[in-house]
Amino acid sequence: MDFSQPRQRFYQAIHPPDDRIDLALAALCIAQEEYPELDIEAYLNTLDTMAAEVREQLPAELYPLRVIRCINRYLYEDLGFAGNRDDYYDPRNSFLNEVIERRTGIPIALSLLYLEIAKRIEFPMEGIGMPGHFLIRPVFEESQIYVDAFNGGEVLFPEDCRERLSQVFQQPVELRSEFFQPVSSRQFLARMLTNLKGIYLSCLHVTKALGAIDRILLLFPDAPIEVRDRGLLYYHLDRLGQAKQDLERYLELQPQAEDAVRIAGLLDRLQEKD
Known part of the structure; x- marks a missing residue:
C-alpha cells in the first residue's frame, strides 16, 4: 500500500492488539491527515x-x-470545555487537537479526551456506543x-439513559442490553471516522470522505457498507477499475443485500465501459 505519512502512522497506531492501541495517538493520526503540520507529541504531552493537574486535585x-x-x-x-451545540457538524469537532484547542466537540471526541485523562490518573473507564449518543463509564464490577x-x-443511571435516547430520537425508546456494551478501540476509531465520513459527504467533500472510508477499512477490512460506499465514490470519481473491484467485493460479502440488484446493474454498466 502506498500511504501518506499520516496514513502510515495511523496504520502503525492500530497495528497492536486492540487493548494496547493508544487511542489518543490514533486519533491524532486521524487529525494529522487534515493538519499535516500537527505535532502529535505536543498534544500527547498536553494530555x-x-x-497531572487533575491528579493534584483528587480527593x-x-x-x-x-x-x-x-x-x-x-x-x-x-477549563470551560463544552459540547458544541451551535455547530455540531463542524468537522473540527471530531479532531482531538481541535477539541483540545477550542475546548469543544461532539460526544465521542469529548469522551475520548475524558477517557485519556482518566487513563492517565489510573481511573479506568470505557466507551459506551449507544445509538445516537456516546457515553463513558467507570470500569468496575456491575x-x-x-x-x-x-x-x-x-x-447518568440507566433510566436517565433511556430518557436521553428518547430525546435524541424524539420518541420513546426501550433500553436493550446491547446499548450498553463497551466499544473496542477499533470500534471507537471507526465511529469517529464514520462521523467524519458523514460530515464530508454532506458537504460533498468526496476525496475527504474517501479518505475516511479508507481508514475505516484499515480497521475493518471486510466492512461491507464501507466497501460498497468506497466503490460508489470511486465510480463518482471516474476511477472505474477500483469501483468495479470494490462493488464486486461488496456483492461477495453481502450477496443477499437489499441493494444487490442495483449494485449488480451498476457493475453491468461498468462492464460495458471496458
Whole structure:
C-alpha cells in the first residue's frame, strides 16, 4: 500500500492488539491527515499535563463519583470545555487537537479526551456506543454509572439513559442490553471516522470522505457498507477499475443485500465501459 505519512502512522497506531492501541495517538493520526503540520507529541504531552493537574486535585478517598466530580470540575468549570451545540457538524469537532484547542466537540471526541485523562490518573473507564449518543463509564464490577462528556460530565443511571435516547430520537425508546456494551478501540476509531465520513459527504467533500472510508477499512477490512460506499465514490470519481473491484467485493460479502440488484446493474454498466 502506498500511504501518506499520516496514513502510515495511523496504520502503525492500530497495528497492536486492540487493548494496547493508544487511542489518543490514533486519533491524532486521524487529525494529522487534515493538519499535516500537527505535532502529535505536543498534544500527547498536553494530555499528560492535564492529567497531572487533575491528579493534584483528587480527593483523598478515590470513590468513583468523587473522581468523576474532580475530572468534571477541572474540564468543565476550570477549563470551560463544552459540547458544541451551535455547530455540531463542524468537522473540527471530531479532531482531538481541535477539541483540545477550542475546548469543544461532539460526544465521542469529548469522551475520548475524558477517557485519556482518566487513563492517565489510573481511573479506568470505557466507551459506551449507544445509538445516537456516546457515553463513558467507570470500569468496575456491575457499574451502573454513566458519564455524558458532551453534557458537562453529567452522571447518568440507566433510566436517565433511556430518557436521553428518547430525546435524541424524539420518541420513546426501550433500553436493550446491547446499548450498553463497551466499544473496542477499533470500534471507537471507526465511529469517529464514520462521523467524519458523514460530515464530508454532506458537504460533498468526496476525496475527504474517501479518505475516511479508507481508514475505516484499515480497521475493518471486510466492512461491507464501507466497501460498497468506497466503490460508489470511486465510480463518482471516474476511477472505474477500483469501483468495479470494490462493488464486486461488496456483492461477495453481502450477496443477499437489499441493494444487490442495483449494485449488480451498476457493475453491468461498468462492464460495458471496458
